[in-house]
Amino acid sequence: MSGRSYKDAVDLLNTLQSNAATLEAIKALGGQGNELAIPEMVEYLERIGYKREDLNSLNIIHVTGTKGKGSTCAFVDSILRRLYTSPHLVAVRERIRVNGVPISEELFAKFFFDVWDRLEETADQQRLPTAKPKPMYFRYVTLVAFHAFLTLKVDATILEVGVGGTYDCTNIVPRPIVTGISSLGIDHVGVLGKTIAEIAWQKAGIFKEGVPAITVDQPTEGMVVLRQRSAELKASEFIVVPPVPEVAGIQLGLAGEHQIVNGGLAVLLSQKFLQSKGQTTPQAALPSSFIEGLKDAKWPGRCQTVNDPMYPSTVWFLDGAHTVESLACCIEWFLTPLPGEIHFESLYSIATRGRSGQSFLGVVLEKIAAQLQLHGSSESPDTFFDKVVFCANVTYADGHFKGDLTSMSIPEDDLARLKTQQELAAAWTSLLPTFPNENVHVLPSIEHAVRAVRDETSNGRPVEVLTTGSLHLIGGLIEVAGLSEVAL
Incomplete structure (x- = not known):
C-alpha cells in the first residue's frame, strides 16, 4: 500500500465498485438485493x-422509499440539529456527515483504513462462501459510516436505505428508534419489473418489533402491504x-411542491424520535424549532x-432527477414560479440505462407544456430551450473522472461511442422535429458541457442552465464549474 491519504482511500474504495455487467445482473434480480445480503453484512x-x-x-x-427519502432525511437532520445541544448528530446520505457537514478528508481516511485493516487481518475468519474478502462499494461505505459514528459516540443517526429495504445492507440495525417510508414511485414499477405491492414489501422490511412504523400516503395496493408487514x-x-398545515404554509428549505409530503414525514419522524428520548410531548401546533428546521x-x-x-x-438550476417521476417534479419546480425572460436554457441530461430516451424526454416536454399553460404563458415547449446538451457522465475533458466521482458502471463501448447521449439527442429531435439541429449537442464530458455554457456567457447575455438527469452529473458539474463553496 503506497499511502494512507484521503486520495489513497478513494482509490481503494473505487476498486470495490461494481462494473456495468454486475449492475445489469443485479437489475435482472429486480434491483432489490437478495436474502444473503444481511448475513454477509453482519459477518463484515x-x-x-x-x-x-x-x-x-x-x-x-x-428511512426508505422510492422517492423523497433523501429529502426527508435532510429535513429531519435540520430539525434535530436545532433541538440537540450535544455536538454529534449525523446523517448518512451520499456522504458521511456530522452536524450536517461531511467529515474531513483526514477523518474519512482514518476510518476508511481502520475498516480496511480489520478486514485484511480477519480474512481467514470468513465463514459465508458467498461473501467476498471485502464488501462492494456501498456496503463498505456503510461499514465506514457505522465505525465512524460508533467511534464518535453520536447522539442520533439519520440512516437512508440504499436500495429496497428488506435486504439492504443498512437493515442490519436490530432496533432503530423509528422507521419511515417516503413515496413509492409508480415509475419504478416498470423499470424494476415489480408491482407496487412487491416494492412495498421490500421497503417495509425496515419495520422492526416494538418500533413505530410511519409512512406517507401510498397507492392503495402498496398501503395494504405496508399495513400487513407492520403487523407481521x-x-x-x-x-x-x-x-x-404549517408545512404547507411555510417556504421550505428544499424547493418544490413535492417537498410538502417529505416535510410532513420528517416532522412526524422527529417528533417520535424526541418523544422516545423524553424530550418532547405531542403539541397542537408545530413548535418554532421545527418550522425553522x-x-x-x-x-x-x-x-x-x-x-x-x-x-x-x-444561474445554475441543479436537480439530480433520474426517473420519470422525479423529472416531472424537477420541471414543476423549475417553472414555479415561471422564470422571467429566458435568454438561454441548456438541459444536461444523463438517461439511466434501461429507460427509453423517448419517454424520459417526453415527460420533460409534457411537463413544460403543462406548467407554461398553468402560468398563462403563450410560449411553446418547442422553443422553451435555446440549446440542449447531452453529455457523458465523465468529469474532465481528458476523459478522466474526479476520484470521488469515478464510475465503473458505464459500459466502455457505450462511453466510447457516446451511445446513450446519441440516443437521447435522436429522441429529442424526434420529439421536436422543428428544433434546430445545430442547437442539439452531444459532448464527451461534463467539462465540455461547462465550456459550452461559458462560451455562451462570453457573448454578454444572461445564461440560465437547467442541469438534470443524474446526481453523479450534478456532483461533476459542481466540481468542474467551481461551485463547491456556494453549492455544498
Missing part, C-alpha cells in the same frame, strides 16, 4: 470488531402521516438554484 460488521446490537446505540432514524414484523404502531433544510443538487460566483450572469 463482526470482522471489523462490532456486534449487531452495538448499532442500537446510534439511536437510528431509518410487530411494529409498535403504524401511522400514515396526516396533513401538517424545515425552512433552513439544505440538500445540494436537489431543486437547487446556484448563482455562479465567477460568472455573475450565469
